[in-house]
Amino acid sequence: MSQNILITGAAGYIGGSVLADFISRPNGPVKPSNINAVVRSEEQAQELSKLGVNVIQLELSNESAVMTAVVSNETNVVDSQVVSGLINGLGRRREMSGKEAYFIHSSVATLFSAEGGWPYGEIKDTDPVLEKEKSIARGHPVRDASILVSELSKALGVTSFIIPVPQVYGRGTGEWRKLSVAIPAAIKSSIKHKMVHKFDKDASPPSVHVSDLAAFYTLLTEKIVQREPVASGEDGYYFVYTHKTHWWDTMQRLAEALYARGLVTAPTVETWSSDEMAAEYLGFPRPFVRAMGTNSPQLVPVKASELGWQPKWDEERFLSSLDDEIQAVLESDPVMNTVSQTLVSGK
Numbered sequence: 001m002s003q004n005i006l007i008t009g010a011a012g013y014i015g016g017s018v019l020a021d022f023i024s025r026p027n028g029p030v031k032p033s034n035i036n037a038v039v040r041s042e043e044q045a046q047e048l049s050k051l052g053v054n055v056i057q058l059e060l061s062n063e064s065a066v067m068t069a070v071v072s073n074e075t076n077v078v079d080s081q082v083v084s085g086l087i088n089g090l091g092r093r094r095e096m097s098g099k100e101a102y103f104i105h106s107s108v109a110t111l112f113s114a115e116g117g118w119p120y121g122e123i124k125d126t127d128p129v130l131e132k133e134k135s136i137a138r139g140h141p142v143r144d145a146s147i148l149v150s151e152l153s154k155a156l157g158v159t160s161f162i163i164p165v166p167q168v169y170g171r172g173t174g175e176w177r178k179l180s181v182a183i184p185a186a187i188k189s190s191i192k193h194k195m196v197h198k199f200d201k202d203a204s205p206p207s208v209h210v211s212d213l214a215a216f217y218t219l220l221t222e223k224i225v226q227r228e229p230v231a232s233g234e235d236g237y238y239f240v241y242t243h244k245t246h247w248w249d250t251m252q253r254l255a256e257a258l259y260a261r262g263l264v265t266a267p268t269v270e271t272w273s274s275d276e277m278a279a280e281y282l283g284f285p286r287p288f289v290r291a292m293g294t295n296s297p298q299l300v301p302v303k304a305s306e307l308g309w310q311p312k313w314d315e316e317r318f319l320s321s322l323d324d325e326i327q328a329v330l331e332s333d334p335v336m337n338t339v340s341q342t343l344v345s346g347k
């Protein structure tokens with residue numbers, strides 16, 4: 001029997017790519033007519049309504065509107081940071097219909113690094129991750145949200161899953177936002193300042209191509225709707241990445257690719273003199289910039305491959321694709337493109 005799913009952030013980079021991945025599998029168990037795509041603006045709603053999915057314009061912090069949407073669309077939920085209305089809605093929906101309700105939550109892999117406040121070093125997704133998260137003092141909004149997901153879902157009989165999202169790269173395939181965060185920010189900053197920069201400390205963030213990540217969300221959802229046994233709740237953490245690449249290596253390859261296009265003045269990388277400078281150049285908030293740029297979580301993924309996830313990207317393919325990352329930034333940003341054309345033509 002078909003089940004409805006609701007995807008939050010469907011105009012975003014990851015949510016849009018997840019939505020596109022579902023639509024690209026017409027013979028899969030999730031049909032476009034079963035998909036509710038949540039967006040925030042009227043413009044986004046118009047763009048996504050061409051896809052044959054049910055588009056819902058919703059502010060996720062409006063808890064009663066969110067609950068109504070979940071209950072009236074008889075849906076399960078994929079992907080969100082604004083959680084309580086969604087889970088309460090799923091709990092109510094389950095109570096009213098007697099049918100199982102499922103929630104897939106996207107967290108952040110940085111939380112499992114020393115820079116993100118994780119004191120335990122290496123962790124497998126088969127370890128008691130929730131227990132360890134709960135032993136850390138509250139106060140980090142993203143970690144607190146993961147704990148809330150597990151506890152509220154359990155209390156309401158909703159089956160939950162948590163995916164700590166690593167560094168994501170590649171062109172998004174959604175209708176709206178096509179760029180990720182970290183690498184596009186480094187590219188924009190490098191073009192603007194005609195030089196690639198790095199932190200004084202190297203990092204090796206777990207990384208995944210957006211198409212591989214989207215394929216994992218689809219795989220997990222398909223298993224759920226087909227009622228296959230999948231670890232959930234306290235055992236429902238999934239670490240999903242394909243390689244850890246040293247940030248300094250990425251920046252060096254980026255410098256070479258930008259220099260070959262005439263967009264920076266040297267094929268080498270300079271060190272930011274302070275975190276303030278890094279925050280200003282990258283456009284990230286100062287309190288988070290160091291954690292974002294220097295985190296090396298020691299995540300050991302076990303469950304995704306057991307579930308049948310077969311990613312197509314690896315470190316070498318990633319490093320070889322940096323010129324396309326530059327091209328994607330230029331295509332998405334007309335101002336940046338003009339700057340680049342001016343630099344290349346030397347005017």
Ligand SMILES: NC(=O)c1ccc[n+]([C@@H]2O[C@H](COP(=O)([O-])OP(=O)(O)OC[C@H]3O[C@@H](n4cnc5c(N)ncnc54)[C@H](OP(=O)(O)O)[C@@H]3O)[C@@H](O)[C@H]2O)c1
Pocket residue numbers: 008009010011012013014015039040041058059060061080081082106107108109165166167168169177180181182
């Ligand atoms: N990209 C990465 O490398 C990465 C890495 C780790 C974790 N993550 C996490 O993964 C999640 C998705 O990331 P992303 O890169 O896809 O971000 P994104 O492109 O900014 O997408 C987020 C989407 O969620 C929507 N949204 C945010 N708050 C909302 C609200 N209150 N009500 C309704 N819609 C709301 C945004 O709407 P608008 O379009 O209206 O702004 C946007 O379309 C985020 O939580 C992020 O922290 C991402």
